[in-house]
């Protein structure tokens with residue numbers, strides 16, 4: 001069975017609650033495309049107002065991060081139960097910005113992935129290499145390692161429902177997109193890695209996104225690739241262009 005594309009916006013640290021409502025209302029009519037799962041991953045404080053604004057539309061509201069403990073003395077963190085109680089179904093985990101600025105590691109990402117599954121939240125698990133790693137030719141090994149650690153103790157049944165976002169760090173927010181062939185090479189290697197760790201059925205069912213300067217002009221070519229099942233979109237998800245990205249196939 002063909003995998004359904006999943007196109008997610010990652011708002012990062014943008015939009016106040018009232019701005020979030022305005023943006024959801026603006027984009028609602030533009031992102032209607034039944035062929036695609038559409039997710040807006042928004043700052044924690046925007047989740048509830050964005051959810052209200054998205055009611056009756058095809059937009060699913062997701063989170064940008066989550067902690068791996070259930071509750072307790074973890075000032076500033078947000079728990080999985082807080083997300084599920086608000087109706088959240090997807091959470092971005094291990095984004096390179098979380099790794100760079102907030103010291104997240106493959107090990108903490110793995111703990112979060114396990115916790116997300118425990119609570120029925122679908123993780124969008126990010127991986128990707130630096131420009132130096134690409135130039136050194138070690139990027140595929142690096143990404144395979146990231147994936148293997150992120151999926152430790154994850155069952156095949158769970159893994160089949162996960163989303164992986166391949167985001168080369170050199171392409172994030174830089175305007176420099178990976179070519180569709182570069183993106184496909186890595187997304188194909190990720191699927192092969194899932195096949196090796198699990199089995200064919202899991203590899204065929206897991207969805208793999210590309211992220212890094214996706215825009216209305218390059219989305220169709222990227223998403224046409226066999227192993228690219230959609231995108232994780234930063235900057236372009238904050239404007240009307242996101243509608244064109246979601247409707248890449250129209």
Ligand SMILES: O=C[C@H](O)COP(=O)(O)O
Nearest residue numbers: 010172173212213234235
């Ligand atoms: O999560 C999204 C990515 O970091 C891509 O961001 P960008 O589309 O602004 O390059």
